[in-house]
Amino acid sequence: MHAKKLSPLLAVVMGLALAVTLFPVFWIVMTAIKPPTDWNASPAIWIPSEPTHINFLTLFDPEAIGAYGVGGVSQSATKAVWGSVRASIIATALSVSIGLLSAIGITRYGNGSKIAPLVILSGRMFPPAAIAVPFVIIFSNVGLTDSYVGLIAIYAAATLPFSTWMLKSFVEDLPREVEEAAMIDGRSRLMAHLTVTIPLIRGGIFATTLFIFILNWSEFMFSLVLSYTNISTIPVQLARYVTATAGTLYGVQAALAVLAMVPLMLMGYLIQSHLARGMTFGAIKQ
Amino acid sequence: MSKPKLELVALRKDYADGSVPAVDGIDLAVQPGETLALLGPSGCGKSTTLNMIVGLESPTSGDIQIDGRSILGVPAGKRNVGMVFQDYAVFTSMTVRKNLAFGLEIRKMPKAEIDRAVHEVAELLGMADRLDARARDLGGSELQRVAIGRTLATRPALLLLDEPLSNLEYAARLAMRRELRRLQQEIGLTIIYVTHDQIEALSLADRIAVMRAGKILQVEQTTTIYDTPDHVFVASFLGSPPMNLLRGNLEAHGQGMLFRIGQFRLQLPPPRPGMAMPRGVTLGVRPESLQVVPAEAAPLVGQVLLAEPRGPEVVLTVESAAVQLKAIAPSHGRPEEGSLVGLAVDPASLVFFSNDTSHRMELC
Structure with missing residues (x-):
């Protein structure tokens, strides 16, 4: 395939769209390397004259920002970063593997009824805020508040509808005959799914994994209401950079946000070839 | 005659919703080395019958025997029955080689033997130079060849083909049809071939079984079923255009x-x-x-309503006394639409069906 030449109008429209999309990214990266005096200077400073890494240092050494006479940061972001990494990875793995099982189950062994998939989806029909409080009450009764087990459980549960529905569409697109052919060739049902179904929808599994990871990585509501002292996540930590003495520490927030973007960009880059296949899935040749 | 390769005994399949049986008591024997075509409209139970033979579905009642032994309790992978599907069912995540070796690896065959078998099949199908191609890069007829090859590699006692050519383009379909015919002759496989394409059935099969609504209406040698259909439905289903069927009275x-x-x-x-x-x-x-004869002395006279050219011949729709008949005439010197023509018929080529039972009777 070779790139088509863009028409000038399309180029302008795409340029505008890109500018709108990428401007916040540009701004946050710039803010992350601004010294405190430049954070909310007026008129705005677009590109700092003296870039600094003090904001990044402050993330892991809260006293560092004191060099600029700014105080009040009490907590290192280390715990939040590891908390996010741990909770997101495990919860994503859980969500996608359970989602894969239910997707195959619904598509291949269901009775065609729409009820089960709709019930699964109904978990997403309430705003998180509406179910956060009941979850806090239930979790405190069973001792799961302020613990990663609890956080992972709720992340996996909250994203399961998405992983089930996304994967379901990929399994549906896969002709049932390929699995039957594997069984006729002597594979058991389970082995047919492991050696044929899953490799064939690999692109879809990667796409789903990335999507679910992004959801978990940026989740705020549940981690806010479930974390006290033991656990933390990046979005919760971001909210903590609001101090009594120095106001909001925009530069430090920006530094953490930049850090939080890295794994997503990395994942996206690594699996981009699969993503394209995953998104244009009809590509199973008929 | 030797013992049948495959025998279906009062085979029946009901579905849970219980309305009509998908397969309604089929008795059928297929001889070794024979190619039998199961022909019928969609939903007549052909594919369900195949699925039961291969073991993807279990019959409600009746028996399936291969070489005289019931295979009902044997799981799909162990029946030694191969099946090729309409939409190829090739594992596109693997190379051609992996696809061809798929069934053999499960059978824990030594690697050297697998290699030999894979090459043999690839040679047979003319795909020896494509072994390391990824299956997803193949075109339709290549995919279908891989699917057939993967099945042949396991040396099935019985090969089931479920409309294997219907997804192919016309030219590829003709080529594959020739290829299948050659494979049949070279390997001497016993084949059951499901199709709704009667030309395919007529050109590939030794015998044709016509199904409708879960029942087999007639099983007959390909050469005779066309001329002597046993049932009005068989008569109307075989042939293009189909047989003229006129319901009337005798005196x-x-x-x-x-x-x-x-x-x-x-x-x-x-x-x-x-x-x-x-x-x-x-x-x-x-x-x-x-x-088509001159109108003057003809036993039937009618007006040509429609003349549809089909290359060397033309299909005429002729109306005679409010009855429409299809006739095939050579393109050369064909009558104009709207003109009057005479039709003559050799009484020996007529068949008669009872209006009560729809079955054929040897009337004259």
């Missing part, structure tokens, strides 16, 4: 009988000795058995 007339539908009349010879003349009868005549 005695002179030495013979007169067939009438309103003003439409056709003089027939007398019934065979011992045959009583029925009142109502459906008369069947193949379009190619109707000869």
Whole structure:
């Protein structure tokens, strides 16, 4: 395939769209390397004259920002970063593997009824805020508040509808005959799914994994209401950079946000070839 | 005759919703080395029958025997029955080589033997140079060849083909049809071939079984089923255009009988000795058995409503006394639409069906 030449109008429209999309990214990266005096200077400073890494240092050494006479940061972001990494990875793995099982189950062994998939989806029909409080009450009764087990459980549960529905569409697109052919060739049902179904929808599994990871990585509501002292996540930590003495520490927030973007960009880059296949899935040749 | 390779005994399949059985008591024997075509409209139970033979579905009642032994308790992978699907069912995540070796690896065959078998099959299908291609890069007829090859590699006792050519383009379909014919002759496989394409059935099969609504209406040698369909449905299903079927009445007339539908009349010879003349009868005549002759002395005269050219020949729709008939005439010197033509027919080529049972009767 070779790139088509863009028409000038399309180029302008795409340029505008890109500018709108990428401007916040540009701004946050710039803010992350601004010294405190430049954070909310007026008129705005677009590109700092003296870039600094003090904001990044402050993330892991809260006293560092004191060099600029700014105080009040009490907590290192280390715990939040590891908390996010741990909770997101495990919860994503859980969500996608359970989602894969239910997707195959619904598509291949269901009775065609729409009820089960709709019930699964109904978990997403309430705003998180509406179910956060009941979850806090239930979790405190069973001792799961302020613990990663609890956080992972709720992340996996909250994203399961998405992983089930996304994967379901990929399994549906896969002709049932390929699995039957594997069984006729002597594979058991389970082995047919492991050696044929899953490799064939690999692109879809990667796409789903990335999507679910992004959801978990940026989740705020549940981690806010479930974390006290033991656990933390990046979005919760971001909210903590609001101090009594120095106001909001925009530069430090920006530094953490930049850090939080890295794994997503990395994942996206690594699996981009699969993503394209995953998104244009009809590509199973008929 | 030797013991049948495959025997279906009163095979029946009901589905949970219980309305009509998908397969309604089928008895069928397939001889070793024979190719049998299961022909019928969609939803007639052909594919369900195949699925039961291969073990993807289990029958409600009845038995399936291979070489005289029931295989009902044997799981799909162990029946030694191969199946090729309409939409290829090739594992596109693997190379051609992996696909061909798939069934053999499961059987824990030594690697050297697998290699040999894979090469043999690839050679047979003319794909030896494509072994390391990724299956997802193949085109339709190549995919279908891989699917057939993967099945052949396991050396099945019985090969089931479920509309294997219907997803292919016309040219590829013809080529694959020739290829299948060659494979049949080279390997001597026993094949059951499901299709709704009667030309395919006529050109590939030794015998044809016509199914409708879960029942087999007729199983007959390919060469004779076309000329002597046992049932009105078989007559209407085989042939393109299909047999003209005229439902009318008979009355005695002179030495013979007169067939009438309103003003439409056709003089027939007398019934065979011992045959009583029925009142109502459906008369069947193949379009190619109707000869276009000058209108003056013809037993049937009609107006050409439509002349559809088909290359060397033309299909005429002729209306005679409010009855429409299809006839095939050579393109050369064909009659114009709207003109009057005569039609002659050899009484020996006529078939008769009872209006009560829809079955054929040897009337004259």
